Amino acid sequence: MATKTGATIGMAGSYNSHSLPQRALIESSKPFIEKAIEILNISSGESPVIIADFGSSHGSNSMHVIKSIIDYIQALNKTDRQFLIVHIDLPTNDWKSFFDILNHQDKKFFSMAIGQSFYKQCLPPKSLTIGYSSASIHWLSQKPCNITDHCISIFAQGDELQAFKEQARDDYRNFLENRSLELIQGGILILVMNCFNDEGLTMTESVYHLLYKCAKSILSPNEELPNYTLPVYIRSYDECVDTELFDQYSFEVIHSNMSAVDFKFYGQLKNNEMELEEFSRKQTEFIRCATDSVLREALESTGKRSKVDIDQLSNQFWSLYKEHVYQNPDDFDIKCYQTYVVLKKL
Ligand SMILES: C[S@@+](CC[C@H](N)C(=O)[O-])C[C@H]1O[C@@H](n2cnc3c(N)ncnc32)[C@H](O)[C@@H]1O
Numbered sequence: 063m064a065t066k067t068g069a070t071i072g073m074a075g076s077y078n079s080h081s082l083p084q085r086a087l088i089e090s091s092k093p094f095i096e097k098a099i100e101i102l103n104i105s106s107g108e109s110p111v112i113i114a115d116f117g118s119s120h121g122s123n124s125m126h127v128i129k130s131i132i133d134y135i136q137a138l139n140k141t142d143r144q145f146l147i148v149h150i151d152l153p154t155n156d157w158k159s160f161f162d163i164l165n166h167q168d169k170k171f172f173s174m175a176i177g178q179s180f181y182k183q184c185l186p187p188k189s190l191t192i193g194y195s196s197a198s199i200h201w202l203s204q205k206p207c208n209i210t211d212h213c214i215s216i217f218a219q220g221d222e223l224q225a226f227k228e229q230a231r232d233d234y235r236n237f238l239e240n241r242s243l244e245l246i247q248g249g250i251l252i253l254v255m256n257c258f259n260d261e262g263l264t265m266t267e268s269v270y271h272l273l274y275k276c277a278k279s280i281l282s283p284n285e286e287l288p289n290y291t292l293p294v295y296i297r298s299y300d301e302c303v304d305t306e307l308f309d310q311y312s313f314e315v316i317h318s319n320m321s322a323v324d325f326k327f328y329g330q331l332k333n334n335e336m337e338l339e340e341f342s343r344k345q346t347e348f349i350r351c352a353t354d355s356v357l358r359e360a361l362e363s364t365g366k367r368s369k370v371d372i373d374q375l376s377n378q379f380w381s382l383y384k385e386h387v388y389q390n391p392d393d394f395d396i397k398c399y400q401t402y403v404v405l406k407k408l
Pocket of ligand 1: 088
């Protein structure tokens with residue numbers, strides 16, 4: 063059943079501030095996780111049930127979602143088999159933080175990590191029972207071109223926009239093709255994808271405008287600034303629910319919907335539960351964590367900057383960003399539109 067709604071969903075638990083917005087997305091996907099598990103048949107056997115998270119990052123959200131999945135499988139008495147959890151992220155991920163977090167977990171599952179792109183095959187054929195991915199597949203395998211006069215493809219036009227659209231579809235195709243190979247028959251894939259709403263808005267536009275404004279202040283205009291393009295494409299709902307690709311890779315749509323997830327910081331500021339200083343710091347930490355690598359790549363692109371220089375300029379960039387949020391908090395009542403898709407491998 064495909065629906066579109068506009069609910070906003072809250073957050074729970076305790077975690078570092080740059081995990082907070084992504085944790086909100088994961089919390090918001092719980093009803094769909096449960097729906098997926100309810101229709102899942104887990105056969106009996108000796109081998110472990112394999113569950114994979116595609117885009118695990120530092121791991122705190124990844125482990126949280128995996129625990130929820132296992133808890134619900136066990137609450138429904140779906141199996142007494144063991145669980146093997148596979149966390150997948152790029153080789154450049156912060157694996158040190160990941161293993162620090164993993165090794166401090168009270169786990170009822172075995173885990174392993176794979177450092178490679180999820181646009182490639184990561185697991186043996188017909189081995190995966192549940193695949194999950196949240197807030198990750200809007201990151202493309204590569205940026206197809208630089209964007210003129212902005213840093214993100216939602217403001218691209220003409221051929222540049224088209225190049226991003228095509229890259230995003232190719233990447234989605236590769237993602238689905240590989241998950242289709244890996245999943246067992248009847249296995250499920252749960253995707254939480256950033257998207258824009260029916261008015262063409264992501265509701266995070268102010269963030270991207272500010273990133274570009276700071277980039278214009280810090281980067282050299284002719285050499286570095288053009289390279290400051292995020293390898294990101296935010297899909298429309300229809301691009302997320304791409305039934306042609308789903309058919310091609312033998313997926314049945316069990317559920318899909320769109321909703322806006324409220325990051326809550328602004329509400330907390332307005333209710334005097336958070337000081338302006340903390341508000342601007344948290345807003346900045348979260349975006350810095352997600353995009354600082356792109357800034358650094360642009361600074362490295364000419365080969366003329368030392369590491370010390372780059373560290374200094376990065377700090378300057380984020381001070382500027384934070385100061386702007388501090389001065390203009392009302393521009394940062396941000397939400398994030400998500401498309402939730404639950405697929406079953408036929
Ligand atoms: C915004 S974080 C979301 C992390 C986590 N899913 C969460 O909800 O907190 C996106 C993650 O996707 C990872 N990622 C981006 N492109 C990837 C790729 N091609 N293969 C594997 N991981 C990728 C990034 O390294 C990053 O850790």
